[in-house]
Every structure is written in structure tokens, then in C-alpha cells.
Amino acid sequence: MKSIKFLTILSILFAFSVTLNSQDQYILLGWNDLGMHCANRYFSKVVVLPPYNNIYAQLIKKSPGMLPQVISAGYKIEYSIPGNTYSVGKTDFWTYAQQIFGLPNPLPQNIGLTGKGLTGELDNSGNYFKADGIPVTPFQDNNLISENPYQLFHLVAKNSATNTVLTYTDNVIPVSNEIGCVQSGCHSSEQSILNGHESVPGFNTNGPVLCASCHGSAALGTTGDTIEAKKLSFRIHDKHKFITPTNSIATCYKCHPGPNTQCLRDVMNQNFSMTCQNCHGTMQTVANSIQQGRRPWLDEPSCGSISCHGSNYAEEPGKLFRLSKGHGGLFCSSCHGSPHAIVPSRVSNDNLQNMRLQGHIGTLSDCLVCHSTPPSGPGPHGIMYSGISNINNQIPEKFKLYQNYPNPFNPSTKIKFDIRAKSGREHVTMKVYNILGNEVATLVNEELSSGTYEAVWNAENFSSGTYFCIIRTGNYIETNRMVLMK
Numbered sequence: 001m002k003s004i005k006f007l008t009i010l011s012i013l014f015a016f017s018v019t020l021n022s023q024d025q026y027i028l029l030g031w032n033d034l035g036m037h038c039a040n041r042y043f044s045k046v047v048v049l050p051p052y053n054n055i056y057a058q059l060i061k062k063s064p065g066m067l068p069q070v071i072s073a074g075y076k077i078e079y080s081i082p083g084n085t086y087s088v089g090k091t092d093f094w095t096y097a098q099q100i101f102g103l104p105n106p107l108p109q110n111i112g113l114t115g116k117g118l119t120g121e122l123d124n125s126g127n128y129f130k131a132d133g134i135p136v137t138p139f140q141d142n143n144l145i146s147e148n149p150y151q152l153f154h155l156v157a158k159n160s161a162t163n164t165v166l167t168y169t170d171n172v173i174p175v176s177n178e179i180g181c182v183q184s185g186c187h188s189s190e191q192s193i194l195n196g197h198e199s200v201p202g203f204n205t206n207g208p209v210l211c212a213s214c215h216g217s218a219a220l221g222t223t224g225d226t227i228e229a230k231k232l233s234f235r236i237h238d239k240h241k242f243i244t245p246t247n248s249i250a251t252c253y254k255c256h257p258g259p260n261t262q263c264l265r266d267v268m269n270q271n272f273s274m275t276c277q278n279c280h281g282t283m284q285t286v287a288n289s290i291q292q293g294r295r296p297w298l299d300e301p302s303c304g305s306i307s308c309h310g311s312n313y314a315e316e317p318g319k320l321f322r323l324s325k326g327h328g329g330l331f332c333s334s335c336h337g338s339p340h341a342i343v344p345s346r347v348s349n350d351n352l353q354n355m356r357l358q359g360h361i362g363t364l365s366d367c368l369v370c371h372s373t374p375p376s377g378p379g380p381h382g383i384m385y386s387g388i389s390n391i392n393n394q395i396p397e398k399f400k401l402y403q404n405y406p407n408p409f410n411p412s413t414k415i416k417f418d419i420r421a422k423s424g425r426e427h428v429t430m431k432v433y434n435i436l437g438n439e440v441a442t443l444v445n446e447e448l449s450s451g452t453y454e455a456v457w458n459a460e461n462f463s464s465g466t467y468f469c470i471i472r473t474g475n476y477i478e479t480n481r482m483v484l485m486k
């Protein structure tokens with residue numbers, strides 16, 4: 001008896017000392033590189049894309065009194081796809097893979113082209129981890145009939161030496177078999193597509209035929225025959241540019257997944273009704289731009305172009321969004337999500353990670369998710385820690401911005417405002433502009449519930465003059481004139 005009690009006390013003490021020593025927290029951010037990965041389901045005839053998915057992750061250590069640290073050496077990240085443990089039989093890829101890709105040996109069952117399976121470890125790639133070529137299908141083990149294009153992957157971060165679990169996360173591994181040549185009702189069969197190439201010398205009309213073997217595609221790393229066959233993206237969009245209406249998303253969904261999947265689900269589509277053509281142009285533009293030198297897959301639209309968000313929100317020079325990093329060496333996607341799935345997304349699984357970390361959906365914007373103390377300098381895109389405080393929880397009569405006080409001020413001033421949220425919470429922004437109309441600070445950028453709040457602007461690093469504080473929420477906008485006198 002005694003010894004058991006003693007052991008219990010000892011283990012309590014031990015547990016206590018462990019918690020005392022480990023005030024470090026870990027934040028794991030995982031995402032898919034593209035907002036969607038299409039793949040063929042059947043490979044005996046027309047082959048556009050194999051099952052091939054990519055997961056990225058970054059691990060952040062949050063220690064008391066220190067800046068957040070992006071860590072990788074000495075840590076490992078394991079991945080799995082809950083409810084989806086095998087792929088053989090959900091697609092006939094493994095029957096044809098060796099022949100299609102000219103592999104020296106047959107591909108092991110359930111292993112993809114790069115040697116990855118449906119579970120495993122991400123590779124350490126510097127300040128991030130990634131796994132390329134996960135051969136996932138859209139079919140969960142318990143439903144081999146309906147596609148589930150927005151399944152979750154599960155990541156677990158561990159200390160490599162001790163194998164201690166540090167933290168975990170879940171995010172979407174998007175995959176769809178909705179490549180619609182026949183499904184869309186356009187072609188009678190895949191064979192009929194192959195028959196169209198009868199006159200091309202050396203063409204195997206029986207299949208399987210990898211289109212990218214002659215028509216170069218950066219998606220598969222093929223150059224193909226650049227003179228006769230030309231790029232796949234050029235051929236496919238040029239050949240089908242007659243599809244109408246040219247400006248409808250339904251046109252792109254004939255081949256890109258698709259009427260069921262609706263791969264475009266991001267904030268720009270949901271809140272601003274943007275469609276494929278707003279960013280990529282019509283089929284004709286996609287094709288013609290290649291003739292004029294655009295490299296398919298490598299030259300794509302960018303957030304930072306002048307007609308979109310401008311240089312303060314730009315990718316790294318010459319880099320794609322999915323390969324660019326911003327604040328603190330973090331990938332754009334780590335806070336914003338994948339292309340075409342930029343959060344807040346229509347699909348709740350896309351929103352899960354940020355919801356768990358900061359308690360509301362949308363961009364990862366809460367500085368204190370990663371920072372152990374309120375940062376005093378500017379964060380992503382120059383956004384300042386707002387440090388706003390809720391000074392009254394009563395629901396105010398209406399939305400209102402009060403005059404800042406003191407005013408004139410030096411160096412800091414307080415700005416009080418009332419929020420009356422229509423549906424629980426409302427997105428509120430409060431920004432400061434100089435007399436030329438340039439944005440100089442963001443004081444508030446978050447979802448707030450009804451109540452009275454107070455924001456503080458510390459203008460220590462600004463020069464004397466007149467500034468305007470503009471608050472926006474829903475349809476409301478109000479402005480304050482503030483005078484900094486040093």
C-alpha cells in the first residue's frame with residue numbers, strides 16, 4: 001500500500017515537474033500545395049494524371065519570452081489519411097503504371113511514383129516538411145462509390161530522439177477523379193478520343209496513352225515534342241475553346257473538377273463571386289497566352305499583380321504562390337490555405353486548422369497563436385498587433401466609431417468603437433491612413449462579437465501630422481481625423 005502511494009506521489013511530482021519545465025508549445029501548420037489534385041480513375045486508355053498528392057507542413061516552437069521559431073532539425077512529422085488506407089482496387093493505376101511510365105520494375109501495391117504510400121513520414125526540406133506523390137484516391141474505405149474530394153490528412157509532430165508527440169493537425173488532401181471527357185457527355189468513349197490520333201505516326205490507338213508523353217506538361221515534368229504536338233495545355237484549351245458560354249465556370253468544370261467537386265471554393269469565389277475566368281481568362285486566353293510565351297503551370301496569376309492586391313501582398317519575386325514565403329519564413333499557404341481554397345472556404349474541412357488555432361475561421365491572423373507575447377513591431381503585410389480590449393459586453397444600439405482620445409496625441413491614442421453584429425460575429429477592420437491616402441497601419445482585423453471595444457494606436461515611429469482612422473464592417477464605414485503632434 002505504502003509503496004503504491006509513494007509511487008503515485010512520485011509520479012504526480014514528476015508529471016508536475018514535466019509541465020513546469022515544458023512551457024514550450026508547438027504549432028503545426030499543414031496544407032496541400034494545390035487546392036485540387038485531379039487524377040484519372042482508369043488507366044487503360046487516356047491518361048492525363050496519376051494519383052499524386054503533395055502535403056507541406058511547418059512546425060513552430062513558441063517559448064515564453066522568445067520570438068516564435070520555425071523548427072525542423074530533430075523533429076519528424078508523420079502523415080496518414082484517416083478512413084483511407086489503401087488505393088489498389090479503388091483505381092486500376094497499379095495495373096498500368098509500369099507500362100505508362102516506363103518503370104524498370106512494377107510499382108509496389110499502394111505505393112506511388114515517388115515511393116510514398118498513404119501513411120509515412122514527411123521529408124525534412126529545410127524550414128519545412130513535405131511529401132510528394134502520395135497516391136490517394138477520392139474513395140474512403142467505407143464508400144467505394146461516391147467521391148469524397150475533401151478528405152482530411154492527419155499530421156503528428158514528434159521529437160525524433162524521444163518519439164514524444166508534440167502536437168498534431170488536420171487539413172484537406174483534395175483529390176478528384178472528375179476529369180470529364182466522357183462523364184461530361186462530350187465524348188462517347190475514351191477510345192473515340194484515341195481514334196482521333198490515328199494519323200499520328202507511332203501512336204498506340206489501343207492505349208494506354210499518356211497524353212503528356214508527346215504534349216509536354218510541367219505537371220508531369222515532360223517536355224514532349226515541342227514542334228508538332230506542342231504543349232498539352234495549349235492543345236487541350238485551344239481544341240475546346242468553342243465550348244460556351246466562354247465566361248462561365250461551368251465551361252471549366254467540363255474538365256477541371258467539376259460539377260460535383262466544384263474545386264473553386266475560396267473566399268474570392270464565395271464572397272466576391274469570382275470565377276476561373278476573372279483570374280485566368282477564357283479557354284482562348286489560356287491557350288493563346290502559351291503561344292505568346294506563357295509557360296503552362298509555371299506562369300500563373302499572382303495575388304501581387306497591380307490589378308489585384310498589389311505589392312504589399314505579393315508573392316516572392318518570380319515565384320508561384322504555393323512556393324512563396326512571407327512573414328517569419330512561413331509559406332503564404334500556412335496562413336491563407338491552398339490556391340483555390342484560400343480561407344475562409346466553402347468547405348468546412350478547409351477551415352478546420354485555423355478554427356482550432358484561433359477560435360474563428362479565416363486567415364491565420366491572431367498574432368498570439370505563434371507569439372508568446374504581444375509583438376511590438378509589424379507582422380504580416382505590416383499589420384500591427386491590435387491589442388484591442390473589449391470594455392463592455394452589452395449589445396450596443398448601433399455601430400459607432402468615437403473620436404480618439406487624447407487628440408492631438410503623442411505618441412499613442414485610444415479609439416473606442418461599438419459593434420452590433422448581425423449574426424454572432426462580424427469581420428471588422430480598422431486602418432490608419434496618412435494625408436496622402438496611403439495605408440500606414442492596421443489596428444483591427446478580426447471577427448468581433450457585439451460589444452464596445454477600445455483599440456490603441458502607438459505612433460512612436462510615425463512623424464507629426466494628420467492621420468485618418470477608418471473602420472469598416474459589413475456595410476458600415478466611418479472615419480476619424482487624428483492629429484499626431486510630437
Ligand code: HEC
Pocket residue numbers: 046047193194197199200201202203204209210211212213214215228229235236239
Ligand atoms: C505519340 C504522340 C502523341 C500522343 C501520345 C498524343 N498526341 Fe495529341 N497530338 C500529337 C501530334 C503530333 C499532334 C499534332 C498533329 C495533328 O494536328 O494531327 C497532336 C494534336 C493533338 C490535338 C489537337 C488536334 C486538333 O485537331 O487540333 C489535341 C487536342 C491532342 N493532340 C490531344 C491529345 C490527348 C488528349 C492525348 C492523350 C490521350 C494526346 N493528344 C496524345 C501527338 C500525340
Ligand code: HEC
Pocket residue numbers: 048212216217218219220232233234236237240243246251252253254255256276277280281282283286295296297298299300
Ligand atoms: C477540355 C477540357 C478542359 C477545359 C474545358 C478546361 N481545361 Fe484547363 N486543363 C485541362 C487539362 C487536361 C489540363 C492539364 C494540362 C497539362 O497537364 O499541362 C489543364 C490545365 C489548366 C491549367 C494549368 C496549365 C496552364 O496552362 O497554366 C490552367 C491554368 C487551366 N487549365 C485553366 C482553365 C480554365 C480557366 C478553364 C475554363 C476557362 C479551363 N482550364 C478549361 C483541360 C481543360
Ligand code: HEC
Pocket residue numbers: 034035036249252253256263264268274275276277278279280297300301302303319320321322323339340
Ligand atoms: C482568384 C484568382 C483565381 C481564380 C478565381 C482561379 N484561379 Fe486558378 N490559379 C490562380 C493562381 C494564383 C494560381 C497559381 C497558384 C500558385 O502559384 O501556386 C492558379 C493556378 C491554377 C492551376 C495550376 C495548378 C495550380 O493549382 O497551381 C490550374 C489548373 C488552375 N489554376 C485552374 C483554375 C480553374 C479551373 C479555376 C476555376 C474553377 C480557377 N483556376 C480559378 C488563381 C485563380
Ligand code: HEC
Pocket residue numbers: 303304309313314315316321324325326327330331332333334335336362363364365366380381383445
Ligand atoms: C503569418 C501569417 C501570414 C502569412 C505567412 C502571409 N499572410 Fe497574407 N495576410 C495575413 C493576414 C493576417 C491578412 C489580413 C487580412 C485577412 O484577415 O485575411 C493577410 C492578407 C493578405 C491578402 C489580402 C489583402 C487584402 O487586400 O485584403 C493577400 C492577397 C495576402 N495576404 C497575400 C499573401 C501572400 C502572397 C503571402 C506570401 C508571400 C502571404 N499573404 C503570407 C497573414 C499572412
Ligand code: HEC
Pocket residue numbers: 060067068069070327328329330335364365366367368369370371375376377378379380383384385
Ligand atoms: C503563424 C505564426 C505567426 C503569426 C500568426 C504571427 N507571427 Fe510574427 N513571427 C512568426 C515567426 C516564425 C517569426 C520569426 C521569428 C524570428 O525571426 O526568429 C515572427 C517574427 C515577428 C516579428 C519580428 C520580426 C523581426 O525579425 O524583427 C514581429 C515584430 C512579428 N512577428 C509581429 C507579428 C504580428 C504583429 C503578428 C499579428 C498581426 C504576427 N507576428 C503573427 C510567426 C508568426
